[in-house]
Amino acid sequence: MSAPRLAATRSGALESIRANIRAMQGYVPGEQLNDPDILKLNTNENPYPPSPRVFDAIKAVLTSDKLRKYPQPLGDSFRQSAGRVLGIDPDSILIGNGSDDLLTILTRAFVPEGGLIASPTPSYILYKSLAEIQGARFEKIPFTDDWQLRFPWPRAELAFLPNPNSPSGTVVSQNQIAELAGQVNALVLDEAYVDFAEAGALGSADSASRLNIIVTRTLSKSYSLAGIRFGYAIADPAVVRELIKVKDSYNCDVLSLAAAAAAIEDQEYFRSVKAKIVATRSRMGYELARLGFAVTPSQANFLWCRRDDHPVKPMYEELKRRKILVRYMNYDGYDGLRISVGTDAESDRLLAELKTIV
Amino acid sequence: MSAPRLAATRSGALESIRANIRAMQGYVPGEQLNDPDILKLNTNENPYPPSPRVFDAIKAVLTSDKLRKYPQPLGDSFRQSAGRVLGIDPDSILIGNGSDDLLTILTRAFVPEGGLIASPTPSYILYKSLAEIQGARFEKIPFTDDWQLRFPWPRAELAFLPNPNSPSGTVVSQNQIAELAGQVNALVLDEAYVDFAEAGALGSADSASRLNIIVTRTLSKSYSLAGIRFGYAIADPAVVRELIKVKDSYNCDVLSLAAAAAAIEDQEYFRSVKAKIVATRSRMGYELARLGFAVTPSQANFLWCRRDDHPVKPMYEELKRRKILVRYMNYDGYDGLRISVGTDAESDRLLAELKTIV
Numbered sequence: 001m002s003a004p005r006l007a008a009t010r011s012g013a014l015e016s017i018r019a020n021i022r023a024m025q026g027y028v029p030g031e032q033l034n035d036p037d038i039l040k041l042n043t044n045e046n047p048y049p050p051s052p053r054v055f056d057a058i059k060a061v062l063t064s065d066k067l068r069k070y071p072q073p074l075g076d077s078f079r080q081s082a083g084r085v086l087g088i089d090p091d092s093i094l095i096g097n098g099s100d101d102l103l104t105i106l107t108r109a110f111v112p113e114g115g116l117i118a119s120p121t122p123s124y125i126l127y128k129s130l131a132e133i134q135g136a137r138f139e140k141i142p143f144t145d146d147w148q149l150r151f152p153w154p155r156a157e158l159a160f161l162p163n164p165n166s167p168s169g170t171v172v173s174q175n176q177i178a179e180l181a182g183q184v185n186a187l188v189l190d191e192a193y194v195d196f197a198e199a200g201a202l203g204s205a206d207s208a209s210r211l212n213i214i215v216t217r218t219l220s221k222s223y224s225l226a227g228i229r230f231g232y233a234i235a236d237p238a239v240v241r242e243l244i245k246v247k248d249s250y251n252c253d254v255l256s257l258a259a260a261a262a263a264i265e266d267q268e269y270f271r272s273v274k275a276k277i278v279a280t281r282s283r284m285g286y287e288l289a290r291l292g293f294a295v296t297p298s299q300a301n302f303l304w305c306r307r308d309d310h311p312v313k314p315m316y317e318e319l320k321r322r323k324i325l326v327r328y329m330n331y332d333g334y335d336g337l338r339i340s341v342g343t344d345a346e347s348d349r350l351l352a353e354l355k356t357i358v
Numbered sequence: 359m360s361a362p363r364l365a366a367t368r369s370g371a372l373e374s375i376r377a378n379i380r381a382m383q384g385y386v387p388g389e390q391l392n393d394p395d396i397l398k399l400n401t402n403e404n405p406y407p408p409s410p411r412v413f414d415a416i417k418a419v420l421t422s423d424k425l426r427k428y429p430q431p432l433g434d435s436f437r438q439s440a441g442r443v444l445g446i447d448p449d450s451i452l453i454g455n456g457s458d459d460l461l462t463i464l465t466r467a468f469v470p471e472g473g474l475i476a477s478p479t480p481s482y483i484l485y486k487s488l489a490e491i492q493g494a495r496f497e498k499i500p501f502t503d504d505w506q507l508r509f510p511w512p513r514a515e516l517a518f519l520p521n522p523n524s525p526s527g528t529v530v531s532q533n534q535i536a537e538l539a540g541q542v543n544a545l546v547l548d549e550a551y552v553d554f555a556e557a558g559a560l561g562s563a564d565s566a567s568r569l570n571i572i573v574t575r576t577l578s579k580s581y582s583l584a585g586i587r588f589g590y591a592i593a594d595p596a597v598v599r600e601l602i603k604v605k606d607s608y609n610c611d612v613l614s615l616a617a618a619a620a621a622i623e624d625q626e627y628f629r630s631v632k633a634k635i636v637a638t639r640s641r642m643g644y645e646l647a648r649l650g651f652a653v654t655p656s657q658a659n660f661l662w663c664r665r666d667d668h669p670v671k672p673m674y675e676e677l678k679r680r681k682i683l684v685r686y687m688n689y690d691g692y693d694g695l696r697i698s699v700g701t702d703a704e705s706d707r708l709l710a711e712l713k714t715i716v
Binding site: 012013014016017018021022024025026027029030032036040043045046047048049050054055058059061062064065066067068069070071072073097098100101104108109110111112113114126129133134135157185186211212213214220224225226227228229235236238239242244245246248249250251252253254255256259 | 370371372374375376379380382383384385387388390392394398401403404405407408412413416417419420422423424425426427428429430431455456458459462466467468469470471472484491492493515543544569570571572578582583584585586587593594597600602603604606607608610611612613614617
């Protein structure tokens with residue numbers, strides 16, 4: 001294989017990169033350290049393995065013919081499986097290389113350069129990066145003190161609403177979703193954490209003014225598949241047809257498509273994992289509160305922990321020294337620790353260390 | 359899992375989709391039929407299996423811990439492997455979810471809405487779709503009759519030059535690349551098929567005016583990995599740092615990263631596969647010419663076959679009826695069959711059928 005030696009030289013392409021790209025900081029994902037001894041409670045990965053069926057499904061497509069050929073462009077097999085499980089039309093499902101891919105596709109489909117993206121704050125910080133890449137404006141609308149939406153919103157081309165929200169783990173009501181949908185051109189309900197929410201607590205799109213709502217979901221968290229990158233969007237089939245034009249033709253690979261279909265079909269396993277996480281979340285929240293943290297009641301697989309009596313950043317740093325990673329987040333001075341729900345044993349390890357720190 | 363029933367209703371989001379998206383046709387990839395009896399010679403997949411090391415590498419990461427955790431955002435292990443094999447700085451390498459992902463990232467990084475993308479014609483038709491999605495203008499510059507570049511080019515924000523080109527399989531000279539690079543802001547040298555080119559025939563970026571050139575490559579073709587979606591770009595590290603801001607944080611999954619590193623490290627296997635394809639290409643080209651096709655001498659893993667005495671579209675259709683898929687391509691009336699190079703046995707099957715058709 002011939003090596004293009006151009007990499008050794010200075011590239012004049014730098015100055016031709018768009019000013020909005022050069023000016024932006026770039027989204028920084030949570031730390032991914034390679035040390036296997038580190039307890040990772042910083043990126044909301046699931047502490048339990050994926051369904052055993054996932055391994056079988058991947059092995060079944062681990063053939064020469066499947067690897068050397070292109071995958072299904074639209075992921076028809078996954079769409080059939082998910083449609084059956086969710087009770088919806090497979091044509092209303094769009095596959096994505098993780099839900100970040102879907103958020104990117106939606107941004108490109110709805111937001112022109114100079115357009116407006118809105119999202120609540122404090123919330124998922126990627127939304128701002130998506131606006132910056134697109135050359136769009138970005139407006140944050142602060143949550144109320146109890147994590148409900150504040151109105152009015154600007155008439156944005158696209159609003160992103162994570163429900164449950166990160167870092168709070170809170171949900172907003174159906175009425176609020178309907179009101180928001182009425183104030184913006186299109187609303188993306190980012191349901192990355194929806195599978196951890198209590199039925200009933202969830203302000204789903206169901207009876208909301210759903211006319212201009214697109215739902216996104218991921219298999220990274222509730223199905224323990226962050227490593228394989230798979231998410232899906234749900235929208236009207238006519239909208240899905242437009243989004244297909246924007247996505248890369250083969251955005252999901254043959255192994256992740258097989259894994260995703262197997263995972264979503266194993267609802268029994270899914271429910272057992274969810275039950276364990278919900279139970280640990282409850283216990284962890286109680287113990288963290290006993291240690292003096294203000295813990296927001298969570299409908300997700302993480303807990304937002306703040307305190308007034310101590311700065312929390314040194315706690316994050318000390319935990320890291322002790323090989324426990326949590327996420328320190330700072331929104332213009334409003335800061336806290338976002339701690340993923342691990343296994344019971346992992347939670348005990350975290351709590352034991354924290355007891356000697358706080 | 360709760361089913362959002364919104365899919366059953368009409369979505370008002372449709373009218374909020376950008377006009378450039380609604381107006382475009384959307385790129386249509388080559389047919390991917392599920393019938394295992396079909397001989398696929400339409401999307402330039404490699405007829406040989408990937409390196410045996412690829413299977414071992416995937417199995418080695420098929421663990422609960424690897425699947426449930428996020429992959430390396432920048433693919434450091436792959437970058438180390440590829441840097442070693444190519445003899446270049448790992449920091450000059452950007453990983454992509456197939457080379458389509460890289461072409462998308464480059465478009466977003468260099469081309470504002472209303473900007474200009476240029477590419478030669480007849481060539482890869484995806485470039486026009488990328489311009490349409492970005493809301494950019496697109497200009498085609500016809501090749502000369504012997505598939506060399508015609509000058510001058512407009513001062514485009516980005517030019518795409520596939521080298522070797524599709525559908526022709528031809529390459530342009532180093533001098534032409536240098537001249538083109540001087541006339542546009544940035545030049546993407548799309549080397550999806552470069553691994554099949556003869557050393558020496560290739561007008562590489564090497565001694566060209568490489569100052570504003572970015573090279574993209576894929577493991578889909580020469581490494582038999584179309585199913586796992588993996589490509590990489592080579593550019594100045596300062597340019598790569600900007601492109602990292604544009605890509606999704608985790609654009610490549612843990613299984614494809616492992617597969618890609620294993621594949622590129624097995625250069626001995628790569629060379630043996632390449633030798634077989636180059637030999638079959640030569641024999642196939644000779645036989646197709648004997649059947650009356652005008653076959654363009656190819657540096658890629660496909661052959662561009664035209665004829666004046668017969669329309670070729672009915673041949674494509676008849677071959678499809680006989681379970682052989684080739685790619686019928688029509689560029690404003692200039693049409694032909696693009697036929698992927700298969701194994702010797704596959705080529706024989708194609709030739710035997712064609713003999714009874716033409």
